[in-house]
Every structure is written in C-alpha cells, then in structure tokens.
Amino acid sequence: MTGLILSHLSVHRGPCPVVDDVSADLRPGEFVGLIGPNGAGKTTLMRAALGLIRHKGTSSLARLSAADRARTAAWLPQMREIAWPVSVETLVGLGRTPHLRPGQRMGAADRAAIADALGRMDLAGFEHRRATALSGGEQARVLIARAVAQEAPVLIADEPIAGLDPAHQITTMRLFAGLAAEGRLVVAALHDLGLAARFCTRLLVLHRGRLEEDGPPGEVLTAPTLARVFGLRAYLADTPEGPIVQPVEVVT
Numbered sequence: 001m002t003g004l005i006l007s008h009l010s011v012h013r014g015p016c017p018v019v020d021d022v023s024a025d026l027r028p029g030e031f032v033g034l035i036g037p038n039g040a041g042k043t044t045l046m047r048a049a050l051g052l053i054r055h056k057g058t059s060s061l062a063r064l065s066a067a068d069r070a071r072t073a074a075w076l077p078q079m080r081e082i083a084w085p086v087s088v089e090t091l092v093g094l095g096r097t098p099h100l101r102p103g104q105r106m107g108a109a110d111r112a113a114i115a116d117a118l119g120r121m122d123l124a125g126f127e128h129r130r131a132t133a134l135s136g137g138e139q140a141r142v143l144i145a146r147a148v149a150q151e152a153p154v155l156i157a158d159e160p161i162a163g164l165d166p167a168h169q170i171t172t173m174r175l176f177a178g179l180a181a182e183g184r185l186v187v188a189a190l191h192d193l194g195l196a197a198r199f200c201t202r203l204l205v206l207h208r209g210r211l212e213e214d215g216p217p218g219e220v221l222t223a224p225t226l227a228r229v230f231g232l233r234a235y236l237a238d239t240p241e242g243p244i245v246q247p248v249e250v251v252t
C-alpha cells in the first residue's frame, strides 16, 4: 500500500509562505485529520501534496505521472457544487475513469465499486436521480461516493463532512476510519474537532502555514494548543466511546 511523504514542502503566495516547510510521513492505515483555523494553509497543503500547485520541497504523490497519480490518490476538493445534469450513477462512475483504458467500457468490478460506494454513502435508490436536482448535502455525499468508488490507496478530502447532517457526518467519518483500517491512507481537512478527535488516528495541526503539532488526537488536542492555535476553550473528556472535544468559548 502507498503512503504520502512530504519533505520540506512550502508554497508561497507573493512573498509570504502560506505553507511553510512542512514535513510528514503519512502511512497506509492512518486516518489523518488536518486541522487548523481558516487560512491556516490546509487546502494549499493538500493541493501541493497532490502536485496541483507550484511548491518547494517534495511530495511523493506530486512526483508521480498524472496517470499513476490518478490511480494512487482520490481527491475530494472543497467545492461541492455539481454542474453536470447527469445521473448520480454516471457521476459516481467517473471515479472509475483512472482504471479504464481509453474507450474501454466498465466491467463487473467497476459496477461493483460504484454500487458499494453508493451504498456506503447511503445513496441506494438515488442512482437514476439527476445529480443537479439533489440537495447540497446529498450532492456532497455523491461526490464523496465518486472518490470512494475510485478505490485508490490514498484518499485526500478537503472538508468532506461540511454541509452533511450529523448522522451522515458520523457515517462518513466511520467510513473513512474503515478505509484506513483496511490499509488505505485517508487525509481529511476537518473543522469539527470533536469528530476529528473521535475518528482520526493522527492529527496534524497547521497554524499560519506551519506544522505545529503532529500526533494522536489525545496528545494534540490539549487545552494549551486549543487556546494558542484556535483561540478556543473547550470541554475535554475521555469517555468509553472515545474522546470528547466540545468547543465552549473563544479566548483572546
């Protein structure tokens, strides 16, 4: 299985680095939550890691050819609006494109991957609906299903649970944790610290472009870090169902 090795990765916007010398060795089997306040550099870091924007330093994914990268990594960008009036099944089927030669028709394995992804995202029965005629949260689930159908060893998702109702947030986080447990690497930018704490195996805290913390949620989400990086006071507890992190108040 494939991981992701970032070495001294930096991205400059004008004179300022918005990603500043980030190094990390992300392994298959990990569900990595990328957390940090608005503007911390999460999206920029993921796009650089995928080789979609100019950067300094190296990313093991960015060095692959476009075709190899498409088979290795599924990318779920932040923008969730679907512009094409195609069926849900057709749209999710686009996730299979990296596995098909030009002109090759989909086979049984492709159809099984599409059905599996639809089922996992609670979209059974939506197959023939027009994707543009779904609600915002339903469209978000369709795009997650497309990324899941790709069956890539690495899944990189930018705020995948934004706009989902609480039950679908939990099922999506559980799905990602399950994909990681199967041996894939899942990296997701997240703003919900409570869900990140419960489901991620490892958290990277980005602050002003720098990697400030890297470790298991219980070690990373401490009161001092929450105050310093997020400007938050939170209720923190260990429970039989996992850690609870509930932001309570803004601190200055």
Ligand SMILES: Nc1ncnc2c1ncn2[C@@H]1O[C@H](COP(=O)(O)OP(=O)(O)OP(=O)(O)O)[C@@H](O)[C@H]1O
Pocket: 013, 018, 036, 037, 038, 039, 040, 041, 042, 043, 044, 045
């Ligand atoms: N195309 C651009 N040109 C100039 N600056 C940019 C550009 N894209 C992003 N930035 C800046 O880079 C910084 C990091 O942005 P980025 O989108 O990576 O943050 P983020 O952590 O993903 O934030 P959010 O949680 O709000 O999505 C921000 O200060 C942003 O204003």
